[in-house]
Amino acid sequence: MGVTIHDVAARAGVSVATASRALSGQRGVRAENREKVLAAARELDYEPNVVAAALRSRTTHTIGMVVPRIGNPFFATLVESVEKQLQGGQRSLLLANSHYEPETEQRQVRALLDRQVDALIMIPCHRERSGEVLAAAAARVPVIQLDLRVDGFAGSWVGVDNEAGVSQVVRHLLGLGANRLVFVGSRPTDSSAQARLDGFRRAAGEGADVLLGDFSKEWGQQAAERLLAQGPLPEGIVCGNDTIALGVLSELARRGVRVPEDVRVTGFDDIPYAELAQPALTTVRQPQEQIAAEAVRGLGAQLAGDEAASRGVAIAPELVVRASG
Known part of the structure; x- marks a missing residue:
């Protein structure tokens, strides 16, 4: 026995x-x-x-978490931060990947709820189309949105002030004399893409050039090719995330363009690869440990029955100046 x-x-x-x-x-x-x-x-x-x-x-001591793409270094490290915070409360994490597909996201959320998770941490992949499954989940268990959020959903959210972060970058570049700027970001299907685009337009002016694709290195490479084909490069390229910026840097290096001498390049997130880029990437740091701690704290309050726990928390990001800009 x-x-x-x-x-x-x-x-x-x-x-x-x-x-x-x-x-x-x-x-x-x-x-x-x-x-x-x-x-x-x-x-x-x-x-x-x-x-x-x-x-x-009547509890499983498990928390479900749905992310848009675990291969994205930012989401991967954010998951690690959340898991670390949950371990302190002796809770386990069940992870699912939506692949930026709302239909897949719905299936993954339902699967986690069928596993009787006590609560759900969700990084919704779409500003609008993720709303239905998010509301359905919130009717069954405590839910908190992390990093991204659904338009008009009144539940809890924890992330950074994206607009403020992009504004810091623009002010920094303008202060260095880089007056002609281009924003290379993602189409605004998720809340961060929209907020970073809005932040750039407010800080740089509505007439500033914008190129939109997705949050990938491949798009960064394509955008750099397009900028090179259009003629003289801008004085600064503000990228919607670090992955795009890494793609821009790689294509510029391949074409013999010097950074920051010929053009300055910035990112957003401060993923682990940002400091290792050549040159090291100037970017906006999201304090992931703080974000994860606030999310887990809020989820714990909801699990304890605190009705006032549902709220939005926007954490201030930090500009990290390195060699690229």
Whole structure:
């Protein structure tokens, strides 16, 4: 017969009820007793019956998360930050990928809800078409939108002030004398793409040039080709994210264009590759650990029944100046 919770309680010198509360992360357990129980569980190699515990407590201690594209370095590191925050509350993360397809997103959300997740963290892939599944999920479990959000949805959201971030970049470039700017971004199908485009137009003027594609390195390369074909390069290229900027930098380097001597290039997000680019990329840093901590805190408040927990939190981004701009 395997090790039981009675064995763990006996080893720790506490009651079975205390051992159960300590192992499930519930409140009302003194710190010293919690440590004794956890140590005893490790020593005995205790494996709790997760299914039975879930049936008793009506919770699975799992959080579902849907991201548009896990291959995007920004989303990948954001998932890591969220998972790290959840571990502190002894919750596990179930991850799903929507591939920027609303139909796939609907299927993934339904699958997570069928797995009885306690709550859902969602990075909606579309400003409008993600609304239906988001509302359906919110009717069943606590939901928080992360980074991106659906137009008109009144639920919780945590992200950065995208417009403010792009405005910082534009002001920085103008201060360096780069007065003729071009924005290379994504078509505004998601909220960040729209906000960054709006921020550029407000800061640089409605007449400033704009090229829109998607948030990919390939689009950055194509946009750089187009700019080179059009004639004299602008003095600064403001990119909608770092992945686009990396594509722009690679194509400019291939064509013998010097950065920042011939043109300045900036990004947005500060993914791990930004500092490794040649030259190192000037960009806008999203404080991912802070974003993840605020999201998990808000989700925990909702799970605890705090009706006032539903709100929007816009965290200030930070301009990181490096060699490219």
